[in-house]
Amino acid sequence: MELFETMIQHTSVRSFTAQKLTLELKQQLILAAQSASSSNFLQAFSIIAITDSKKRKTIEQLAHFSVDNGNNGExxxxxxxxxxxAQVLAQHNEPSDHLRTIESLIVATxxxxxxxxxxxxxxxxxxxxVCYVGGIRNDLFKIKELLDLPPLTYPIFGLFIGYPAEKNEVKPRLPIAAMLGTNTYRALTPALIADYDKKMAAYYQQRTTNNQQAVWSEKVRHHFDSPRRQDTGDFLKEQGFLF
Ligand SMILES: Cc1cc2nc3c(=O)[nH]c(=O)nc-3n(C[C@H](O)[C@H](O)[C@H](O)COP(=O)(O)O)c2cc1C
Structure with missing residues (x-):
């Protein structure tokens, strides 16, 4: 399949077969990650492969995300x-103040x-x-302890990767008219929201697993009806970021 076709067929996968990835494929995954563009070539990220089944179970529990009892998928x-x-600067006896700013945090993110x-x-x-797991931020302090995270690091999400046991139908995205502006910002309009809600209602009703009566705008409203993960600021401060 062409890459474009693969990309527009993306759906998150939450159930994997027992088929293991080869060592070569796992190395290619890491190289693919490392080959992405990087702001000022800082390469401001680390990847931690979680292979220990106890750690994996703990993370899955705190993220409310369990995959086949923790056995399948990377x-x-x-x-x-x-x-x-910070280590590079320390070797030059330079202070690390400028690593601690919101701008540096955004660059690393x-x-x-x-x-x-x-x-x-x-x-x-x-x-x-694949499936991203932002749920690891449900308990940042626990993740820090579990993974021995040093200062000036911040775990953003997990990523499950494996051979799909089942796949959901592709979720329709917002219409292009709702997010592509030309020369100026394109605002969402009530008509665009209503049209998209209709499309998503049909999707949620018809999909084969976890079908439900739902619309996108209501999910957005519900998502923001209370603050989430309120200890994130405290965690980032503990890690040495200043704002
Ligand atoms: C940063 C990020 C964090 C996510 N965290 C979770 C998660 O914790 N649990 C989960 O089931 N899905 C998670 N997802 C998957 C999204 O729910 C999913 O991408 C979205 O509903 C669109 O569906 P699709 O990927 O199947 O097209 C996450 C996605 C992203 C980008």
Whole structure:
């Protein structure tokens, strides 16, 4: 299949077969991640492969994300990482103040996300399924302890990768008219929201697993009806970021 076809057929996969990835494929996944663009070539991320079944179970529990009792699929945690750069500066007896800013945190978050998505796209091109797991941020302090995360690091998400046991139908995205502006920002309109809600209602009703009466705008409203993960700021401060 052409890469474009693979990309527009993307759906998150949450159930994997017992088929293992070869060592070569696992190495290619890491190389694909490392080959992504990187702001000022800082390469401000680390990847932690979680192979220990106890650790994996603990992470799956705190993320509310369990995959076939923890046996199937590879699981990687992507960590925004400015600790490496602090080490470089320390070797030059330079202070690390400028690593601690929101701008540096954003740079590291972008680098980490681009690396993960490069890995994900390559994985899907190899007929693997992927699912991001932002749920690892449900308990950042526990993840830090579990993975020995040093200062100036921040675990952003997990990424499951394996051979799909089942796949959902492709979720329709917002219409292009709702997100592509030309020369100026294109705002969402009530008509576009209503049209998209109709499309998503049909999708949610008809999909083969976990079908439900739902619309996108209601899910958005529900998502933001209370603050989420309120200890994120405290965690980032503990890790040495200043804002
Ligand atoms: C950063 C990020 C974090 C996510 N975290 C979770 C998660 O914790 N649990 C989960 O089941 N899906 C998670 N997902 C998957 C999204 O729910 C999914 O991508 C979205 O519903 C669109 O569906 P699709 O990927 O099948 O097209 C996450 C996706 C992203 C990009």
């Amino acid at each position: 699981f990687y945690v992507f960590v925004a990482d400015l600790n490496k750069h 972008i680098d980490t996300t681009l690396a993960a998505q490069s890995m994900a796209v390559f994985a899907e091109s190899e007929k693997l399924g």
